[in-house]
Amino acid sequence: MIDVSFAVAPASFTALLGLNGAGKSTLFALITRLFGTQAGRIGIFGHDISLAPGEALRLLGVVFQPRTLDLDLSVTQNLLYHAALHGIAKREARLRSDEVLTRIALADRAGSKVRDLSGGQMRRLEIARALLHRPRLLLLDEATVGLDVKARADILGHVRQLVIEQDIGVLWATHLFDEIVPGDDLVVLHQGRVLAHGPATNIIADAGARDINSAFMRLTGAAVDPGSPAP
Amino acid sequence: MSSVTVNRHQSGFSLAQYVTCLNGIVWREALRFVHQRERFVSALVRPLVWLFIFAAGFRQVLGISIIPPYETYILYEVYIAPGLMAMIQLFNGMQSSLSMVYDREMGNMRTLLVSPLPRWYLLFCKLVAGTAVSLLQVYAFLLIAWFWDIAPPPIGYLTVLPALVVSGLMLGALGMLISSGIKQLENFAGVMNFVIFPMFFASSALYPLWRVQEGSPLLYYVCLFNPFTHAVELIRFALYGQMNWISLAIVVCCTTAFMIGAIYAYDPSRGLVRRGPAGGEA
Numbered sequence: 215m216i217d218v219s220f221a222v223a224p225a226s227f228t229a230l231l232g233l234n235g236a237g238k239s240t241l242f243a244l245i246t247r248l249f250g251t252q253a254g255r256i257g258i259f260g261h262d263i264s265l266a267p268g269e270a271l272r273l274l275g276v277v278f279q280p281r282t283l284d285l286d287l288s289v290t291q292n293l294l295y296h297a298a299l300h301g302i303a304k305r306e307a308r309l310r311s312d313e314v315l316t317r318i319a320l321a322d323r324a325g326s327k328v329r330d331l332s333g334g335q336m337r338r339l340e341i342a343r344a345l346l347h348r349p350r351l352l353l354l355d356e357a358t359v360g361l362d363v364k365a366r367a368d369i370l371g372h373v374r375q376l377v378i379e380q381d382i383g384v385l386w387a388t389h390l391f392d393e394i395v396p397g398d399d400l401v402v403l404h405q406g407r408v409l410a411h412g413p414a415t416n417i418i419a420d421a422g423a424r425d426i427n428s429a430f431m432r433l434t435g436a437a438v439d440p441g442s443p444a445p
Numbered sequence: 446m447s448s449v450t451v452n453r454h455q456s457g458f459s460l461a462q463y464v465t466c467l468n469g470i471v472w473r474e475a476l477r478f479v480h481q482r483e484r485f486v487s488a489l490v491r492p493l494v495w496l497f498i499f500a501a502g503f504r505q506v507l508g509i510s511i512i513p514p515y516e517t518y519i520l521y522e523v524y525i526a527p528g529l530m531a532m533i534q535l536f537n538g539m540q541s542s543l544s545m546v547y548d549r550e551m552g553n554m555r556t557l558l559v560s561p562l563p564r565w566y567l568l569f570c571k572l573v574a575g576t577a578v579s580l581l582q583v584y585a586f587l588l589i590a591w592f593w594d595i596a597p598p599p600i601g602y603l604t605v606l607p608a609l610v611v612s613g614l615m616l617g618a619l620g621m622l623i624s625s626g627i628k629q630l631e632n633f634a635g636v637m638n639f640v641i642f643p644m645f646f647a648s649s650a651l652y653p654l655w656r657v658q659e660g661s662p663l664l665y666y667v668c669l670f671n672p673f674t675h676a677v678e679l680i681r682f683a684l685y686g687q688m689n690w691i692s693l694a695i696v697v698c699c700t701t702a703f704m705i706g707a708i709y710a711y712d713p714s715r716g717l718v719r720r721g722p723a724g725g726e727a
Contacts, residue, residue: 246559268457268563269561272561280551284473286477295472295473301458301466301562
C-alpha cells in the first residue's frame with residue numbers, strides 16, 4: 215500500500231472500488247490487524263489499531279471474502295462462538311443471536327448446520343455475526359462474490375439498510391461497478407494507491423466521465439469492458 | 446478507519462470476559478471433537494494397538510528391571526502405558542496444529558484472530574482447549590487399559606491429572622509453533638516424519654533410558670534432551686503418586702519456550718495470514 219489515506223464517516227456507506235489485485239484484501243488485513251503496519255496509522259474511532267488493538271477491534275465488524283464460518287457447527291453455535299470471542303456472556307449472546315437471526319430471516323434455520331445453507335444465507339449469517347457485538351464500523355470484503363443476482367441485491371440492500379437504521383459506518387470493498395450508486399462515498403484503489411476519494415458523483419465529474427465505469431477506466435487506464443461489471 | 450471519536454467504549458476487558466472467551470473456545474473445540482468421532486476412535490486405537498500387539502509381542506524380549514517409580518518387577522505393558530498416554534497427547538497436539546493449519550487455509554482462523562482480546566490469550570485458550578480434549582482421550586485409554594491389567598494405584602488417576610495438563614500444554618504449544626511454520630496442509634505429512642516419530646522413538650516411552658545407553662550412548666543423550674522423554678517421565682511418576690521434579694522443570698520450561706515462540710510466530714507484524722492462500726486478491 216502506498217500513500218493510502220482516507221476516512222470513513224460514521225453512518226455512511228463507503229465503497230472501496232478496485233480490480234482484483236488492487237490491494238483491497240491487503241488493506242482489510244491491515245485494518246483488522248491480520249497484518250501489522252510497517253508505516254502509517256490506522257485509527258478506528260480514535261483508537262490506533264497498532265497501539266490499542268483491543269479497543270479498535272471491538273468497534274469493528276468484519277466480513278472477509280473467503281467464508282469464515284464453521285461448516286460443521288449450527289447457525290446459532292457459530293454466532294455463540296463469535297460472541298464468546300468478544301467476551302459476551304452466553305445469556306446475552308443468545309438474546310443477540312435470536313435478534314440478528316430474526317432480522318436476517320434465518321430464525322427458522324437456527325439449528326441447521328451451516329453447510330446446509332445456501333451461499334446467500336451464509337453471507338447473511340456472516341453479516342449477522344459481524345454485527346453481533348454491535349460494532350460501529352462494518353468492513354465487507356467482496357461480500358457478494360459467487361452469489362446470484364438476487365442474493366447480491368439482497369445482501370447489498372441489507373447492508374445499506376444497516377447504515378440507515380443502525381448508524382453503522384460501512385466500508386464495502388468491491389470490483390463490481392453496479393454495486394455503487396452516485397450518492398456513495400467512493401475510494402478508488404489501484405495497484406496499492408488511492409487514485410480518488412470522495413462522493414461518486416464528484417469523482418465521475420472530475421474525471422469528465424458519464425458513469426462510474428468510464429470514470430474508473432480514465433483514472434486507471436484499465437482495460438475493462440465498459441458495458442459490464444468489471445471482471 | 447474513521448477519524449471521528451465518539452462515545453468511547455470502556456477500555457480493557459473484565460475477568461468475566463476473559464473467562465467467557467476461554468469457555469467459548471474450549472466449547473467449540475469440544476463440539477468439533479464430538480463431531481469427529483473417527484478422530485476419537487483413531488486416537489484410542491493407536492495406543493491400544495501398541496499396548497495389545499506391540500507390548501504383548503515384546504514382553505519376553507524387553508525385560509524391565511526395577512526402576513523408579515516402580516517398586517517391583519513390572520510387565521512391559523505396564524512400563525509403556527505412560528509412554529502411550531504421552532503419545533496420545535503428542536498426536537493430539539499435532540492434530541490441533543493440523544486443525545489450525547486447516548482453519549488458516551479455510552479462513553476460519555480469521556474469526557479468532559480479529560477478536561479484540563489479546564492474541565496471546567486467544568492462542569493460550571486454543572492450547573487449553575486442545576489439552577482438555579487430550580485429557581478425555583487419555584482417561585478413555587486408561588479405562589480400557591485397566592481391563593488389560595494396567596492398574597496403577599487409585600490415587601494415581603488423580604495425581605496424574607496435573608502432569609497430563611502440563612505435558613498436554615507443552616505438546617500443544619509445540620504443535621502450535623509448528624503450525625505457524627507450515628504453509629500448506631499438504632506439508633503436514635512432514636510433521637509426522639520429522640517430529641512425531643523421532644520424538645516418540647527417541648524417548649523413554651518404549652524402553653528405559655539405561656537400556657538405550659547400553660545400546661548407544663549418543664542416542665541416550667538424544668533421548669535425554671528430548672522434551673517428550675520428560676513428559677513421559679513426568680506422567681510415569683505422577684501415575685504412581687510421585688513427582689519427578691527435573692522432568693517437571695524441563696516440561697514447564699519447554700512449554701513456556703514453545704508458547705512464546707508460537708505467540709511470536711502468530712504476531713501480525715509477521716503477516717501470518719499472508720502465508721495461506723487467504724482467498725483475497727491481495
